[in-house]
Amino acid sequence: MARKISILVVDDEESVRDSLSNWFLEDGYQVECAENAKKALLLIESSHFDIILADIKMPGMDGLEMLKRIKALKQDAIVIMMTAFATVNTAVMALKDGAYDYVTKPFDPDDLSHLIRNATKQIVLNQENETLKDKVISLESIEDLIGDSEVMKKVLRQVESVAQSNSSVIITGESGTGKELIARAIHANSPRRYYPLVSVHCGALTESLLESELFGHEKGAFTGAMYNRKGRFEMADSGTIFLDEIATISSKMQIELLRVLETKSFVRVGGNKEISSDFRVICATNRDLKSMVEQGTFREDLYYRLNVVTINVPPLRERVEDIPLLVDYFIKKYCTTMNKPPITIDDAAMQRMEEYSFPGNIRELENMIERAIVIGNGKKISLKDLPLGKDLIDNSIESLDEFEKTFIRQILNKYNWNITRTAKALKVDRVTLYNKIKKYDLKPDE
Amino acid sequence: MTQQYITLISFGYFGKHFLEKIAEAIKQELKCQVNIKESRLDLSEFFDPGRRQYNGNKLLKAVDDISIPGSVKTVGLFSVDLFIPILTYIFGQAVLNGQVGIASLYRLSNERYGIEADDKLLLERFTKEVIHELGHTFGLIHCLTPTCVMRSSTYVEDIDQKSQSLCIRCNNEIGQSQIVII
Numbered sequence: 001m002a003r004k005i006s007i008l009v010v011d012d013e014e015s016v017r018d019s020l021s022n023w024f025l026e027d028g029y030q031v032e033c034a035e036n037a038k039k040a041l042l043l044i045e046s047s048h049f050d051i052i053l054a055d056i057k058m059p060g061m062d063g064l065e066m067l068k069r070i071k072a073l074k075q076d077a078i079v080i081m082m083t084a085f086a087t088v089n090t091a092v093m094a095l096k097d098g099a100y101d102y103v104t105k106p107f108d109p110d111d112l113s114h115l116i117r118n119a120t121k122q123i124v125l126n127q128e129n130e131t132l133k134d135k136v137i138s139l140e141s142i143e144d145l146i147g148d149s150e151v152m153k154k155v156l157r158q159v160e161s162v163a164q165s166n167s168s169v170i171i172t173g174e175s176g177t178g179k180e181l182i183a184r185a186i187h188a189n190s191p192r193r194y195y196p197l198v199s200v201h202c203g204a205l206t207e208s209l210l211e212s213e214l215f216g217h218e219k220g221a222f223t224g225a226m227y228n229r230k231g232r233f234e235m236a237d238s239g240t241i242f243l244d245e246i247a248t249i250s251s252k253m254q255i256e257l258l259r260v261l262e263t264k265s266f267v268r269v270g271g272n273k274e275i276s277s278d279f280r281v282i283c284a285t286n287r288d289l290k291s292m293v294e295q296g297t298f299r300e301d302l303y304y305r306l307n308v309v310t311i312n313v314p315p316l317r318e319r320v321e322d323i324p325l326l327v328d329y330f331i332k333k334y335c336t337t338m339n340k341p342p343i344t345i346d347d348a349a350m351q352r353m354e355e356y357s358f359p360g361n362i363r364e365l366e367n368m369i370e371r372a373i374v375i376g377n378g379k380k381i382s383l384k385d386l387p388l389g390k391d392l393i394d395n396s397i398e399s400l401d402e403f404e405k406t407f408i409r410q411i412l413n414k415y416n417w418n419i420t421r422t423a424k425a426l427k428v429d430r431v432t433l434y435n436k437i438k439k440y441d442l443k444p445d446e
Numbered sequence: 447m448t449q450q451y452i453t454l455i456s457f458g459y460f461g462k463h464f465l466e467k468i469a470e471a472i473k474q475e476l477k478c479q480v481n482i483k484e485s486r487l488d489l490s491e492f493f494d495p496g497r498r499q500y501n502g503n504k505l506l507k508a509v510d511d512i513s514i515p516g517s518v519k520t521v522g523l524f525s526v527d528l529f530i531p532i533l534t535y536i537f538g539q540a541v542l543n544g545q546v547g548i549a550s551l552y553r554l555s556n557e558r559y560g561i562e563a564d565d566k567l568l569l570e571r572f573t574k575e576v577i578h579e580l581g582h583t584f585g586l587i588h589c590l591t592p593t594c595v596m597r598s599s600t601y602v603e604d605i606d607q608k609s610q611s612l613c614i615r616c617n618n619e620i621g622q623s624q625i626v627i628i
Contacts, residue, residue, distance in 0.1 A: 110600035224560030
């Protein structure tokens, strides 16, 4: 088992010692405390500490004197000096005497985390590698991408090969084909899988919102911004950022994005401090970016920066042989979610689905199965449960009545035939509900 | 056999269904019965005029002093800005392997960051924060798994990146210390 990082907190204030101790314990560090420099030095002589966090202003020997003595004992000791009364003089003195860093109380929680993490980066990385290899972590794997068709197998081979590299990827395909799932699979199989995958839906945001979302903002950057906000590039540090609908971003955002991709650094909106972030980029689009470049609506330099590898996800109509697998998957998924026993689909319904063009692709198929399970009779999905155009039109009157009857029965069963609750759920009054029960001759299930 | 449970104590107005949803999520994730109670504290006693925030350490102690028979873990819920002396703010805190935690939704709402209000997101964030603090009371430390609810969150956006569930490892660890079964 990997050794825990050990931290010694030296501060005369009990509340500071207790708070820091609790904070570090929650992060998995080993912590000891000392209320003055003399006790701290005794502890350091007898035990090893990876990091010493020491207050400067203490009664008796102050923190700066203690720092010199620690460095005399252990030259490579990592000592972080903290103070509530920061001055340039003391900062310079501390750093000249060998302090690793000099920080002002109170800390921003994120700054404290970064500080300790940076101080022990190599030790933490080594420990992470050892312990994470043993952990069973639930991640999306390539096996979660469903498809036996040749076109999907080709996509899966591309995912496997591109996952191991750090290259930027553009995933293309119609809406609803599962581009985000592909992005997740790439991340989950990459060396970055233990770090976040951060998604941004570029098409859903205005330019100014997207800017704030990607870069974050500083307190006071605009009206209502009471606190700092971390941007997605920052959150994706060491991990992956997924930019969905990349074709929708404005020319101004394209320029800013290009700069970030080239320098891996940026400034928060309203800020002036450069922030670095090491992330991998995966983008997705249902547009033809190459044509947009030719038309001048997408920057060529950005296109080539992003398009190191392209993975095209085929529409569902080009992988008809996968439809039964997907239907089976979604039936299991929604029966589990809705706490229902597993059901099947009859041959006529399955055949009709295989003939259907699915303009909305997998998203449409999923929606269809979910709806069918909600309104169906609970045993088998049949043609009448599927809104596949022609059949619905031809039998419209009967289907509407049948739909209403089935739906009302479903809700009555859900509320154990409590008329008041059922009427409320259906947003009708009790008299209307009673009339419907009479019209369709509904009775409680035996 | 006396049934044991987790108690959520609200020290402010949250809305009945808001707390019920959190309780339901805790019940699902931690497999434990959850009771909701209301209580009052004179919060002015915990206010630090220099910081213009409320002392999290003192509030944690105050919640700990409220004894609830049968309750194995208690979380005090607040809507004020919390701090501890060493940090500029906290979302919540708990006694590691102890009985008590506190959580506040003050810094979880979008409006604090100049963004359009999103009640659904606020509920999700607060739920995760409460489950996170409860995890600490069950002895869980911060987890490195990106989606685990026990992953450390220092910014509100970090909270959005994780789920409200424990990863397999944390789930196994908590299973060893769990004493309440529904």
